[in-house]
Amino acid sequence: MEEIIDIDELAEKQQNEKIKEYLKEDESVSKELTDKINELTIEKNKLSDKSAELKEKEDSLRDKLTHDANTDDIRKIADEIDEIKQDMIQISENISGLEKDLKEISNAKNRTEETKVEYSKKISSTIDEYDKKISTIEAAIKVCDNEYLKKAQEEELSKMKETLDDMKEERSRELKEALNVAMPNNTDDSYNDLDSNSDTKINSLLDEVTVSPLDINNDTEIEIPSVIEDKTEPEETHANDLDNIIPLDLNLDFMNSNEEEKENDTNILTEDITPTVDLSLDLDINNTDASSYEVINEDTVSDDKISEIFSSSGILPSVFEYLDKMIKEGV
């Protein structure tokens, strides 16, 4: 029996696989942060148990104070209680330090999860964008196979890989930064096991607590990493220079039904903005200055007319000339 394959489903599955490939490091960092949170939570619980144990010991000593009236014993017990109280204060400080660390790491984890969503969307849209291009070229190759098309396809594949790798590299930097800020003293030797010997005197156990790496971290100011970097480059002012664009003869009247409008229509950049004003528009497309224009109407264009434009010998050289000029200006 022939197996029926849903092409859309297969494509979606393939894309998900591609996205997964670029999310491996995210998964790894998320696991590392989760493991650290679990580790610190266990450590905190251990310290809480020790604190309870000390409290119990203190109560027991106080009971002895009630029943044994011997002066030497009273002094000895009082000293022990005092020592226990000091130890409990130390444990309490360590618990506070652990709670602070836990909060920092949890915040860092939440932050990376949030930015992971944005990153995934970027990866997905990039793959989509290139897949569409590549599919179009593939379709063209089926109709007319030639070296140029194959080369174009290879170029698009290469560009896609390059773009995705750049995004992956950038994400990797963000994750490393998040890890470094969340766990500045992250080492594998971790924290001491306070339950290693249940027969050891409480004071000895507390000594272990006081040399725990947590003490080192307690005084360390940890900031939540901002993994989204503002990458906006300084904007360059650049006035569009249309002087070198050659006027063309092709008439596009078929696209304009209103003759009056045509009379009023002029170059968007050269007439409406006076020469004293910077002709360049702000790259920030949220700006509402006079250089932004609102689209008040959209009309679809039939395939025949599009075909007429793309097959005409008049417009396209001008378009390519403009694009080549823009490319050169950016180099």
Place this chain on the structure above:
Amino acid sequence: MSINHKIITLDNNKKYFVLEEISYEDNNYSLILNIDDETDINIVSIKEENEKIKISDINDSKLNSELSKLFKTSIEESIKMYS
């Protein structure tokens, strides 16, 4: 490649033919051609703002250059499709 050819009318009553539309780094850009002045060709950013579509020119020459490369490829493919 985005195949979404249309004619847009701006609030200054100028009409432009949208030759190509692309999405680049989370923003949308169009290559537009004034239907009454074939020398008026521009790469613009497209943004939806308060349910209104707004276009703005781009003054970053590097971005313009990158977009021009993409549009060039896109146009070349369109030519193949429509020729």
